[in-house]
Amino acid sequence: MSLLPEAEVVRKDLERDAVGRRVAAVTVQSPALVARGGNPDLAGALTGRRITAVDRRGVHLVLDLEGGQSLVVRSGEHGTLTVGPVEEGAARHLQLVATLDKGGALRYVDSGEDAEFLVVPTAEVAALPELSKGGIDPLAETFTWTAFGKELVRRDLALKTLLADPSFVVGLGDRYSDEVLWGAGLAGRRSSSKLSAQEVRRLYRSLLEVLQDAVKHRAAAETEASEDADDADDADPEPVGWLKVWNREGLPCARCRQRIRYGEVVEGQPSYHCANCQT
Ligand SMILES: [Zn+2]
Incomplete structure (x- = not known):
């Protein structure tokens, strides 16, 4: 949790x-x-x-x-x-x-x-x-894309690093930060301070959609259950159908059909991503 x-x-x-x-x-x-x-x-x-x-x-x-x-x-x-x-x-x-x-x-x-x-x-x-107050909680509070954009500029970090940081947005972790970036069509290595207004809006919209979609699909019930199947805690969990990139290495991207990759887009932070349509 x-x-x-x-x-x-x-x-x-x-x-x-x-x-x-x-x-x-x-x-x-x-x-x-x-x-x-x-x-x-x-x-x-x-x-x-x-x-x-x-x-x-x-x-x-x-x-x-x-x-x-x-x-x-x-x-x-x-x-x-x-x-x-x-x-x-x-x-x-x-x-x-x-x-x-x-x-x-x-x-x-x-x-x-x-x-x-x-x-x-x-x-x-x-x-x-x-x-005490952590980062933005998009499921509990209202914030505008312009306020979101200002914070992106102020933080000035690689998008993957920033999204996975709970002091920016609460509880995205690796899983949902990868999903949000895929939804926005943005590469995790991109600098948060150098996005166009259109890209900020895409990221903002993707963030809200991914979280709402995850709640709709009962996030924990459908992901943790597969992770905890078997006794082997280290076993790779099965891909979860409603997630677009997480744990889908080698499977076709739902947008461009190129294979999803798993690797470092930012040093020390391997991510599931589509190198073709996340730019
Ligand atoms: Zn793609």
Whole structure:
């Protein structure tokens, strides 16, 4: 859930399936979840409380609880939070289960140990340094292409470097920065300060379209599931149909039919791209 569309899909799911429900029981399987200044008694802080609202701050989730407390889920890079039937079998890397009243359970699965769950007074959530304002969140805020263009000029970096930087736009990562560049027909090595007005508009439009499309396709559900198939964490995931370049090396470009390449367009940042139609 370090990617923005993934986090938005989870927020929507929780809003639909968890708000109004009460936490009946909590099992914390991974001590690391509460190790860094969180609540040692996370289960005690959650049990019996009703979830009243779900909000998203960048890629992190905030579940408001009755009684003026909030559960902050600072997800790890490979973490997924789901809400589903209580009888679902045990998953690998299951770190937390919160059973809800009237059936259903929240599950947090993560192969890493960099996630954090903490319960804090709702009034203090905004002041948490982890949740302080990062880059632009195109799914939550309105910004104009002209403001976007000014920031591109001010930053003056290779497009791939800039798009993958969460202090510019939250949660695009490698996957969506490659998709945004392909959608705009722009090469990742291009300097952000040297785009024409037309190119800025193309990049802006592609950014919004890629994110909205990813949410529509339930980003996490269709990509993480294929990544986690098999036991081999290192295995290459299967190409995902609705993504245009990511993980599609050697397959034909949907626009010009040349083969998609995977390689460095900027030093140290390999990218999926079409060398023919991204210029
Ligand atoms: Zn192409």
